[in-house]
Amino acid sequence: MSEPAAEPTAELDVLFRARRMAGPDGEGPGSVGVRDGKIVAQGPLDAGFRAARVVELAADEVLLPGLVDTHVHINDPGRAEWEGFATATRAAAAGGITTLLDMPLNSFPPTTDVDALKVKRKAARDRVHVDVGFWGGAVDDNLTELRGLHDAGVFGFKCFLLPSGVDEFPPLNPGELEDALREVAEHDALMIVHAEDSDAIEHASAAHGETYADFLASRPRGAENTAIAQVIELARRTGARVHILHLSSSDALPMIASARADGVRVTVETCPHYLVFTAEEIPDGATQFKCCPPIREARNRELLWEGLADGIIDCVVSDHSPCTPDLERFGIGDFGVAWGGVSGPQVGLSAVWTQARLRGHTLSDVVRWMSRNPAGQAGMRHKGAIAPGHDADFCVFAPDDAFVVDADGLHHRKPVSPYHGRTLAGTVRGTWLRGVQIAGAGTESPAPRGELLKRGEV
Incomplete structure (x- = not known):
């Protein structure tokens, strides 16, 4: 836990008292004082701070820092019928997420130049329930746009090494990736990479039909492993910072660890669906489980958990990538033609906690993976921790509650989720953004x- 701050000389706006408060380094009782949306005081449970309002957590509740989800596809503007800023951020708030970063594709125009970023920000303005930042895109013809996007405040750049699924966001070939890495290295920006090798997937069997095993064979581990090796080598060569998105192949963990030992600046994330589901349990035709890279076998899942425990995997983020139900192809259940993307920010914390507790992990571990590390990876200095000077973003979590997921009760735009009907442990009872409750019973500000x-500003 953070060291206690000095007692404030003026009355606080809000004082939180919690018998359990979880930070990345431990858990214990404490008080947290908020003024003007910032944490300004921290001390023991019985600290004599004066406040206009006191929030006492129940005995079965834990105060967590608000989660930071750095991988969300909102698709707005242009494909707002898939998802929109209002619905995506309402779902995020209900799931304890207080900050998210929006991906640069699936919206139209894609965020590949400054003008497109302005369009994106205009679409989001006054419609977001949580704090929202933006990634820029690195595509085959916008090398000269990257510096302008960086100066305009994007948190880094996303690229694909194979077709992205939308024509307006083309991939980078190896030479283009090296050029882009040299460009972003000049201003120490971050390149985040969808790392699957196009050639390996071209030579794999084509995705087709209702059987999940056939889809899995179309996105082999080798495609991820080859692409990650290439990204590591180019990061070594250029000195750029790189981040591997949505890792699903546990085979890549040793090479990532080895690269870090050599000084290569590489971080990596995985997603709740890779830590919860297994290929063996996915029913025929259940295209709501389709994502790329795919959910793999049970043994692979356990090795991903080991990668988290060992600190090789840094972050757990949602990769929320919804679409309209017709694109899921439920009528035919064909994995070859269905859109690939899992919807899940509202249940991500509970999903991860359900599995983490079975493996002996603590809420402090979950906070590290889902709050502190994503904030740090994106360069957010005032998010991801309960500490003086940070934004007063909190999640009130009841870890021993259980519930059954009902997709119709989720706030994202279309009621589709692979978690539907699954029993999860832990419920979010309240979410606070800069000291104001935005979700849960007693919400002060539903707007x-x-x-x-x-x-650089957060």
């Missing part, structure tokens, strides 16, 4: 009050 973030 959008999130801010649009720029790199």
